[in-house]
Amino acid sequence: MSLNLSPIVRMPQVKVGREAFAPGERVVAEEMPIAMTYNGSTHAVMMASPADLEDFALGFSLSEGVIAAPDDLVSTEIIEHETGCEIRMWLSERRSASYQMRRRALAGPIGCGLCGVESLAEVERPLPSITSELQVSPEAIAGAMENLSDAQRLNREARAIHAAAFWRPEQGVVAIREDVGRHNALDKLAGALAARSEICSDGAVLLTSRVSVEMVQKTARMGAPLLIAISAPTALAIRAAEGCGITLLAVARGDSFEVFTHPQRVALTQP
Structure with missing residues (x-):
């Protein structure tokens, strides 16, 4: 198959109004299970x-953290x-040995519900320390989020896709990826940038979603000093961003946003 x-995809629907029923179609987002397997073993679905x-x-x-660099993947x-x-x-070969040790550690302990995490301590694995002299103005931030909306090709059609x-x-x-899952969209973006050997220390990650701690962790591993999101962050996400040096801006809508950590990267006057 x-x-x-x-x-x-286009799916049939019936639009119901006060006095009429109109059969037609709607463009909707597709989703399916994607199994991630390494060396023949399933890691996550x-x-x-x-x-x-x-x-x-x-x-x-x-x-x-399965690999440290793109060339650790021999083939995909x-x-x-x-289904x-x-x-x-x-x-x-270098990464296979460490991955097998990690898989052995997964046998037995009760997981905490995060992909590839074998204990509660692993939820807050140390993150890279983010240092950057980048400064951006409030006007530039508002423009960035407007650019994000304009670039959401799939969401314009389906209205149910994160970016x-x-x-x-x-x-x-410079790059955008869309997915029904906010984590997936960010992973796809990270992969696209890594494949192009892009350096992320001179820009910002933009999100159409809320900011949970995993979104901060993924941004830190990309090396981006700014994380800007349409929706609000969680308390744990704020603590993680503060700890690793990321400037976290959220509730960024129109000309306003809220700064939660490391405000020195927001230029309230032109630098």
């Missing part, structure tokens, strides 16, 4: 949009199954 690997799967594989592998293959997709990845983008003050949005 060949799957539909389009991230959006994610519900995700079937698009940019190579970017997803690389970004997920980096953000979850997308395998279609009747979903498998992203079949093979690790370098994560990387933005630079002098370039605007």
